[in-house]
Amino acid sequence: MIFLKICILVVTLSLAVLQLAHCKKKSNKFDFFTFTQDWPMVICVKDRSTGEKCHISRNVTGWTIHGLWPSVGSSKGPAFCNNSSKFNESAIEKLLPALDVYWPNLHSDTVRDDFWAYEWSKHGTCAKLVKETRNEYLYFKKALDLFQMINFTGILTDIGVIPDDNKLYDVLDILNKITPRLSKVKGIKPRLSCYKYKEQFYLTSVIICFTKQFEMTSCLQKPRDNRLYFQSLKDKKQIEKVENLANNDDLIDCPHDHLVKYPTIRYH
Numbered sequence: 001m002i003f004l005k006i007c008i009l010v011v012t013l014s015l016a017v018l019q020l021a022h023c024k025k026k027s028n029k030f031d032f033f034t035f036t037q038d039w040p041m042v043i044c045v046k047d048r049s050t051g052e053k054c055h056i057s058r059n060v061t062g063w064t065i066h067g068l069w070p071s072v073g074s075s076k077g078p079a080f081c082n083n084s085s086k087f088n089e090s091a092i093e094k095l096l097p098a099l100d101v102y103w104p105n106l107h108s109d110t111v112r113d114d115f116w117a118y119e120w121s122k123h124g125t126c127a128k129l130v131k132e133t134r135n136e137y138l139y140f141k142k143a144l145d146l147f148q149m150i151n152f153t154g155i156l157t158d159i160g161v162i163p164d165d166n167k168l169y170d171v172l173d174i175l176n177k178i179t180p181r182l183s184k185v186k187g188i189k190p191r192l193s194c195y196k197y198k199e200q201f202y203l204t205s206v207i208i209c210f211t212k213q214f215e216m217t218s219c220l221q222k223p224r225d226n227r228l229y230f231q232s233l234k235d236k237k238q239i240e241k242v243e244n245l246a247n248n249d250d251l252i253d254c255p256h257d258h259l260v261k262y263p264t265i266r267y268h
């Protein structure tokens, strides 16, 4: 009888622990936003090297949005928070002309909406707890607003960092010069991510973090996503495979003791 009671207690306790672990894993809470922009040509350098199709439309001439990601500390943060909340193109119809130019899908073997649908399902559905990103329209609008506010293409041009196939740039020099231009607040640091290909480092992404009130803040943590680009949601199996590859590091912090390439955009 006592044995049975203890047994029931143990089972109940284990269930509670299991449930707790489950709850923790499923929590949609996050602490800050990670806002990432990409240099589109480097996405194509990678894609063309692995046989994937990449196309940059003529109306894309500068840095492009990758995503606005609810994030937690140095972990990955929540993802796919509401699978019933499907991406709806009509909801962002007014933003499409801007999204085509500033948030384009470069994977030409997927459809135009695939990148937005992926970012919405994976990250946007987790941003609903913040007033300014509480629905699909506001989420995409906010990313576009941040993009206009930062204008990384303009900042790099101002400091003389211009795409050039025959030039190499110093990472530390770029960081030192862009930091005061991004924020007047001292100590706020952006991150630069690089893609390593054939022993060369390519400037790929600039990562800037924001509080949930959209004040710029430092991204001291590791980048929350180390994959270079997205996978089409239609290819579910592929996604699961990629999501499960813990150490599939396409992207790394640009090493401060190396020079980096910043190639010109080619449109073919």
Ligand SMILES: *[C@@H]1O[C@H](CO)[C@@H](O)[C@H](O)[C@H]1NC(C)=O
Binding pocket: 080, 081, 082, 083
């Ligand atoms: C949504 O689907 C993904 C992938 O199938 C799954 O990992 C995730 O747990 C789902 N999210 C919710 C809130 O059920």
Ligand SMILES: *[C@@H]1O[C@H](CO)[C@@H](O)[C@H](O)[C@H]1NC(C)=O
Binding pocket: 082, 083, 084, 085, 086
């Ligand atoms: C998930 O999304 C659906 C469809 O937009 C919505 O009705 C539902 O309330 C959402 N669930 C949560 C937990 O936010």
Ligand SMILES: *[C@@H]1O[C@H](CO)[C@@H](O)[C@H](O)[C@H]1NC(C)=O
Binding pocket: 088, 089, 090, 091
């Ligand atoms: C998609 O968005 C449009 C415009 O906001 C809305 O009228 C429509 O009901 C939405 N469709 C779904 C399935 O939510």
Ligand SMILES: *[C@@H]1O[C@H](CO)[C@@H](O)[C@H](O)[C@H]1NC(C)=O
Binding pocket: 057, 058, 059, 097, 098, 100, 101
């Ligand atoms: C930009 O290019 C895309 C793809 O070629 C096209 O669908 C879109 O209409 C263009 N947008 C503008 C504003 O020219």
Ligand SMILES: *[C@@H]1O[C@H](CO)[C@@H](O)[C@H](O)[C@H]1NC(C)=O
Binding pocket: 147, 148, 151, 153, 154, 155, 157
């Ligand atoms: C960024 O600034 C440049 C000028 O430096 C301008 O030509 C461009 O239109 C701006 N981009 C955006 C998205 O505002």
